Amino acid sequence: MRIAIIGAGSVGQTLAQGWSKAGHAVKLGVLNPKAEKYRSLPAAQLTTPAAAAADAEIIVLATPWPKTEAAIGGLGNLAGRIVVDCTNPLTSGPQGMGLEIGHDISGGEKVAQWAKGAAVFKTLNHIGAANMATAREFKVRPAMFVAGDDAAKKPAVLKLVGDLGFEAIDAGPLSNARLLEPLAMLWIDQALVRGRGPDFAFALVKRG
Numbered sequence: 411m412r413i414a415i416i417g418a419g420s421v422g423q424t425l426a427q428g429w430s431k432a433g434h435a436v437k438l439g440v441l442n443p444k445a446e447k448y449r450s451l452p453a454a455q456l457t458t459p460a461a462a463a464a465d466a467e468i469i470v471l472a473t474p475w476p477k478t479e480a481a482i483g484g485l486g487n488l489a490g491r492i493v494v495d496c497t498n499p500l501t502s503g504p505q506g507m508g509l510e511i512g513h514d515i516s517g518g519e520k521v522a523q524w525a526k527g528a529a530v531f532k533t534l535n536h537i538g539a540a541n542m543a544t545a546r547e548f549k550v551r552p553a554m555f556v557a558g559d560d561a562a563k564k565p566a567v568l569k570l571v572g573d574l575g576f577e578a579i580d581a582g583p584l585s586n587a588r589l590l591e592p593l594a595m596l597w598i599d600q601a602l603v604r605g606r607g608p609d610f611a612f613a614l615v616k617r618g
């Protein structure tokens with residue numbers, strides 16, 4: 411598939427590697443593709459967000475939460491498009507990590523308001539970036555939940571997540587992003603606060 415990843419930080423770069431390896435055509439969209447920090451990335455993949463998104467079949471948001479509304483605004487009309495939202499609306503302060511919005515709304519649902527008419531899916535937010543292209547290296551297949559409302563477009567997103575090596579699991583409607591964003595906090599807490607480190611994933615196992 412033709413995939414546009416908006417943002418080329420930890421998540422954007424790793425997803426680009428993983429999907430390129432799986433045979434997808436990936437473009438990375440950043441505001442300044444010529445910036446020194448992107449020198450090591452394949453030049454053919456790097457472009458502006460609007461150019462990356464123009465003919466993409468799937469648009470993936472890998473931007474910091476505070477920049478996400480503006481990033482979506484730079485992509486033009488997204489009606490009818492598939493948008494995969496990997497962002498997390500996290501805050502940090504003296505009390506530790508928190509959610510900027512949550513419980514009765516989610517970042518995923520805000521993204522759907524900003525990307526009017528797009529089919530928005532929340533996924534690839536509840537694991538550390540370093541595991542996103544190495545899911546096949548786990549002894550038990552890591553789980554990756556996918557929440558979104560468009561039943562017709564969901565199989566394409568589940569397939570794309572599966573192509574990275576995850577067990578892609580339909581997590582129901584986009585409003586269940588309210589569950590997946592705190593799950594990202596649990597992953598971060600385990601990795602950084604409980605001392606587990608970043609090389610782990612959640613898995614779903616069945617009795618019998």
Ligand SMILES: NC(=O)c1ccc[n+]([C@@H]2O[C@H](COP(=O)([O-])OP(=O)(O)OC[C@H]3O[C@@H](n4cnc5c(N)ncnc54)[C@H](OP(=O)(O)O)[C@@H]3O)[C@@H](O)[C@H]2O)c1
Binds near residue numbers: 420484498534
């Ligand atoms: N890091 C993780 O392990 C992880 C895991 C799961 C989910 N997430 C979530 O995924 C998102 C990205 O995380 P990250 O760690 O990859 O962030 P990051 O390393 O800070 O990278 C963010 C990227 O977004 C770009 N960007 C900023 N504003 C933009 C705009 N308006 N249009 C296009 N690109 C823009 C930045 O470019 P410039 O720097 O050039 O502005 C940079 O390339 C965050 O919402 C995070 O919460 C992160």
